[in-house]
Amino acid sequence: MAARFLIRNIFLAENPLFKIQQPRIIAPLLSGNIQNVPSEGDRRFYSRVRKKERPLFPKLFKSGDRMKREPLPDSTIKFWCQDIKELPNVPDNVRRLFTIEFASRQEIRDHEHHMLLEKIQDALGPDAFLEKKIAYLTLRIRALKKHLTSFRKDKVSKSMLSEKIAKRRKMLKELKKQNMFNFLWLTRELKVMYAPVPKYRYWPLSRKGSRKRKAHKKAFRMKIQKIETLREKYRTEKIMFDAYKAETLSQIEKDLKELNLSIDDVYDPVALSKKERVKKEKVQFQGRIWY
Numbered sequence: 001m002a003a004r005f006l007i008r009n010i011f012l013a014e015n016p017l018f019k020i021q022q023p024r025i026i027a028p029l030l031s032g033n034i035q036n037v038p039s040e041g042d043r044r045f046y047s048r049v050r051k052k053e054r055p056l057f058p059k060l061f062k063s064g065d066r067m068k069r070e071p072l073p074d075s076t077i078k079f080w081c082q083d084i085k086e087l088p089n090v091p092d093n094v095r096r097l098f099t100i101e102f103a104s105r106q107e108i109r110d111h112e113h114h115m116l117l118e119k120i121q122d123a124l125g126p127d128a129f130l131e132k133k134i135a136y137l138t139l140r141i142r143a144l145k146k147h148l149t150s151f152r153k154d155k156v157s158k159s160m161l162s163e164k165i166a167k168r169r170k171m172l173k174e175l176k177k178q179n180m181f182n183f184l185w186l187t188r189e190l191k192v193m194y195a196p197v198p199k200y201r202y203w204p205l206s207r208k209g210s211r212k213r214k215a216h217k218k219a220f221r222m223k224i225q226k227i228e229t230l231r232e233k234y235r236t237e238k239i240m241f242d243a244y245k246a247e248t249l250s251q252i253e254k255d256l257k258e259l260n261l262s263i264d265d266v267y268d269p270v271a272l273s274k275k276e277r278v279k280k281e282k283v284q285f286q287g288r289i290w291y
Contacts, residue, residue, distance in 0.1 A: 064169075064193040064195055065141065067191045069139075069145070071143035074101035075286055076099060076100045077099055078098055078107065080105060109139070112139055113135075113139060117132075120135060130171060141161065141164050141165060144157055144161040169194070169195075
């Protein structure tokens with residue numbers, strides 16, 4: 001019996017199927033029943049733990065950009081070479097040296113930035129400093145996003161991207177407060193969607209708290225409604241008072257004409273009597289003058 005198990009162990013050790021295949025495949029081979037060997041599709045895969053595919057920076061890439069960084073065509077001439085008058089008359093091989101095809105990465109970035117600044121200056125004027133900063137941050141954000149799609153483990157670039165997205169959101173919020181027209185034009189041209197950060201809840205709201213919040217909102221609406229009705233009432237009373245005031249003033253003018261008096265004759269004695277009354281009310285008490 002011991003010799004039988006020894007021969008079987010030697011056979012399993014020398015058989016390459018023992019190292020590669022699963023025991024479920026080896027068992028029919030050892031028993032001699034080759035017809036029960038499972039095929040490739042019948043193997044058990046449900047017990048294996050599959051690796052989940054991680055999304056590509058879902059929080060960082062929710063920046064609001066509705067377009068990616070598009071590469072410039074190779075035939076575009078650099079912005080600092082566009083004013084050269086002799087450039088159209090030179091051969092094609094020489095002209096290619098002044099195009100984006102032979103430009104470095106920094107030169108391409110400067111060209112994109114300069115063209116965007118010219119577009120903003122022509123539309124919004126030379127005083128659009130905040131709009132220019134937002135445009136530059138948008139170019140940097142799109143460049144970093146393109147870089148991070150290839151280099152996922154670049155932690156420095158990831159932190160820079162999150163910082164620039166937060167900075168641009170803050171600037172867009174400030175621009176929206178200052179000038180709504182410039183804000184709408186810039187977001188349409190840059191194809192950027194502004195999404196303000198929602199207010200953070202420090203703890204989950206309970207049932208009692210939700211009822212309390214609804215009661216506060218209802219009370220505030222009732223308060224505003226009562227104030228509006230009171231204002232409407234005051235407006236109607238003011239109109240009635242203005243009409244009464246105009247009528248009384250016209251009656252006073254008629255009476256003054258009948259009595260051959262002027263307005264100065266009426267108001268001066270009143271002012272003099274008031275001054276005399278104030279002088280009489282002065283009382284000296286403990287070295288001080290009281291009214």
